Amino acid sequence: MGEARSMRLAGQLLFAFLILVACDTAGRLVSWGLGLPVPGTVIGILFLLGGLVALRRVPGHLGRVTDFLLAHLNFLYIPAGVGVMSYAALLADDLWPILVALFASTFLAMLAAGFAFMAVARLTEKRSGGE
Numbered sequence: 001m002g003e004a005r006s007m008r009l010a011g012q013l014l015f016a017f018l019i020l021v022a023c024d025t026a027g028r029l030v031s032w033g034l035g036l037p038v039p040g041t042v043i044g045i046l047f048l049l050g051g052l053v054a055l056r057r058v059p060g061h062l063g064r065v066t067d068f069l070l071a072h073l074n075f076l077y078i079p080a081g082v083g084v085m086s087y088a089a090l091l092a093d094d095l096w097p098i099l100v101a102l103f104a105s106t107f108l109a110m111l112a113a114g115f116a117f118m119a120v121a122r123l124t125e126k127r128s129g130g131e
Contacts, residue, residue, distance in 0.1 A: 016061040020069075023048040 027044025030036070036043070052058055058066075069076075084091070091098065 012061045013065055016059065016065040019062060020048070020065065023051070 024041055024044040026047055027042065028040030030043050031038055031040035
């Protein structure tokens with residue numbers, strides 16, 4: 001009886017994982033088929049979000065699979081790290097422009113976020129002050 005239960009659980013977890021793969025694949029096909037400038041993975045996540053909103057809950061097994069994937073997300077970055085290391089010489093040649101662009105864009109993003117926060121705070125203060 002225990003073996004049948006564990007096989008059923010494995011099947012349910014596999015089905016939940018296949019749902020994630022199907023959403024990703026559908027998103028990629030839509031992006032490619034329509035020639036959209038949006039990555040297919042983003043469209044797939046929107047498909048998944050739409051399904052979850054329609055269900056109004058996260059199915060238990062889907063939650064377990066996503067919790068596992070998020071807990072082990074650092075292993076999914078290993079191929080990207082290997083790719084960066086294989087281009088280390090190229091990166092070394094352009095290190096200063098890359099660093100300047102990285103720090104400048106981070107600074108500008110923080111500046112924009114700060115101004116947006118101040119604008120929203122002023123609007124909220126005006127609304128609450130008028131009531």
